[in-house]
Amino acid sequence: MAFDNEDVYVACGTGLKVMNRDDHLSSVPTESARGVNTDADGLLAEDISRAKDRLAVAKARGQGPKPTRWGGIRLLWLLIGPGVLVFLGENDAPSMLSYSATGSQFGIGFFLPFIVVTFLAAWVVQEMTSRLGAVTHRGHAEMIFDRFGPFWGFFSMADLLLGNFLTLVTEFIGIRAGLGYFGVPPAMAVGGAIIFILAVTMTRRYWTWERILLGVALLNGLFVPVALMTHPHWKAIGWAFVTWHPLPGGFNNQNLLLMLADVGATVTPWMLFFQQGATTDKGLQPRDVGYGRWDTTIGMVLAMVFGLAVVVATAPLFAHGISAVNYRGAQFAQALEPFVGRIGSSLFALGLVEAGLLAAISISTSSAYAFGEVLKQAHSLNRSIREALPFYLTLLGSALAAGILVLIPNAPLEFIVLIVNVIAVLAMPPALLFLLLLVNDREVMGEYVNGKWLNIAGITVTVLLVLCGISYGLTSVFPRLLSGM
Numbered sequence: 001m002a003f004d005n006e007d008v009y010v011a012c013g014t015g016l017k018v019m020n021r022d023d024h025l026s027s028v029p030t031e032s033a034r035g036v037n038t039d040a041d042g043l044l045a046e047d048i049s050r051a052k053d054r055l056a057v058a059k060a061r062g063q064g065p066k067p068t069r070w071g072g073i074r075l076l077w078l079l080i081g082p083g084v085l086v087f088l089g090e091n092d093a094p095s096m097l098s099y100s101a102t103g104s105q106f107g108i109g110f111f112l113p114f115i116v117v118t119f120l121a122a123w124v125v126q127e128m129t130s131r132l133g134a135v136t137h138r139g140h141a142e143m144i145f146d147r148f149g150p151f152w153g154f155f156s157m158a159d160l161l162l163g164n165f166l167t168l169v170t171e172f173i174g175i176r177a178g179l180g181y182f183g184v185p186p187a188m189a190v191g192g193a194i195i196f197i198l199a200v201t202m203t204r205r206y207w208t209w210e211r212i213l214l215g216v217a218l219l220n221g222l223f224v225p226v227a228l229m230t231h232p233h234w235k236a237i238g239w240a241f242v243t244w245h246p247l248p249g250g251f252n253n254q255n256l257l258l259m260l261a262d263v264g265a266t267v268t269p270w271m272l273f274f275q276q277g278a279t280t281d282k283g284l285q286p287r288d289v290g291y292g293r294w295d296t297t298i299g300m301v302l303a304m305v306f307g308l309a310v311v312v313a314t315a316p317l318f319a320h321g322i323s324a325v326n327y328r329g330a331q332f333a334q335a336l337e338p339f340v341g342r343i344g345s346s347l348f349a350l351g352l353v354e355a356g357l358l359a360a361i362s363i364s365t366s367s368a369y370a371f372g373e374v375l376k377q378a379h380s381l382n383r384s385i386r387e388a389l390p391f392y393l394t395l396l397g398s399a400l401a402a403g404i405l406v407l408i409p410n411a412p413l414e415f416i417v418l419i420v421n422v423i424a425v426l427a428m429p430p431a432l433l434f435l436l437l438l439v440n441d442r443e444v445m446g447e448y449v450n451g452k453w454l455n456i457a458g459i460t461v462t463v464l465l466v467l468c469g470i471s472y473g474l475t476s477v478f479p480r481l482l483s484g485m
Helices: 028-033 045-060 071-079 082-090 093-106 111-136 140-148 150-180 186-201 206-229 234-243 253-264 269-282 286-319 331-374 389-407 413-439 442-448 452-477
Strands: 007-012 015-020
Touching: 045 071, 071 286, 082 111, 082 206, 082 269, 082 286, 082 331, 093 111, 093 150, 093 253, 093 286, 093 331, 111 140, 111 234, 111 253, 111 269, 111 286, 111 413, 111 442, 111 452, 140 150, 140 269, 140 331, 140 413, 150 186, 150 269, 150 331, 150 389, 150 413, 186 206, 186 331, 186 389, 206 269, 206 286, 206 331, 253 452, 269 331, 269 413, 286 331, 286 442, 331 389, 413 442, 413 452
Parallel strands: none
Antiparallel strands: 007 015
16 A cells, blocks of 8 residues: 655646656546546546646656756745644634633743643654655545444544534634624624635635645734733743743642643644645655655644743733633733733734634545545545535535534533533544554555654653543543542
8 A cells, every 4th residue: 555656757738747656547437437527648637736736846856857946945845734734723713712721820830841742742643644644645534444444434534523513613713702802793703714715715726725824824923923022031931941840739620621721732633634634635755754744843833832922922911910710712812902002912813813714724624535535535625616526515514514603692602612622632542543553554654654763652642642531531520539639
């Protein structure tokens, strides 16, 4: 199942194209029989779109007829995307609100280094996911279906779709709250978000879709100037990393739940399905594994810095004794206005909107990838709606349904947020187990199989997440269990 894929040039009537040897051979006859658009050589429009991207990659490597001068930098630019998007997508509205609660309740002591550790754990997981996608050219749900059987394939898809839908609801809550700070009515906020998702999705080209989202993702950095406006105590921040202060109040129920929320803000199941699906849709090859690792690293560093910025930005609430235990949505922006002014609080609210919008697109796309992979339907952003109708219906339908639910009066939104946290924490260990089995399967990975240290890191992360899940379950059932610790 692992191949030594190389870019090969295929001459056709429209000029030079770069194709992967195995990209289209098995699917063209079936697709042609369905009436899907193909060129004179019987190639899918999806293959041709991806071939154009691979041609640019080959030129950047110096293999094309006109090699580029700055090949290495251009190559990184061309191959970057899935890793940055998955990490900044996980810096979603609930995650940023979790970091806001962390900073406002505990300041910068214990949780700054703790959040760094959670991002390092997420990097271990996503590096394996990126490598698996580049080597196999197949999505995560499809790999589970084929290697572990239909039961686990359908189970993983159903579990993901449910968790993703509930998470989508929280993203629209964040969008509604962020725009509500500027007086935008809820219906207009949700409707505008859905229209934007529709417009971005209709590009019919993965490359275009990815570049638009990368532009949106950079707005996650709005939290950085807000943090700087609070005039942070840099010596105290540095000292927090050097000493790693004990957790104030110990490991009681409230503190443990906040820790688990911060874990859920960096490591969740949808990230596996999205990054592997996007890596496949982008057309990354085994030789691109190193660049995929850089992509994942850049995404992790950016998301970590932006997440830490939220903690630093809300730390003044803790320092001035302002209770933010029951704050929701844009209330954090309102509370920060005395410290950062109207401009700073507006940037904070806009950051929440961006976080929810990017995550809504990423999460709904991960659902569509999984649905298409398990049901053997076309699942590519390089396809038209007619060619991949179930894929687009899943993507847009889940976002539309979640947005409508947010607008229903008296909808149990707080309960949904709680359930999302439970599902994210409890669903991750099984997903990681499948991932570890796949990246250690030499028949699947060939020479790109996991090494010793990656296995140690992966198993450690899995064990810690299992302990988190057990702790969360015990404290939910026995809320007084950790009192006094």
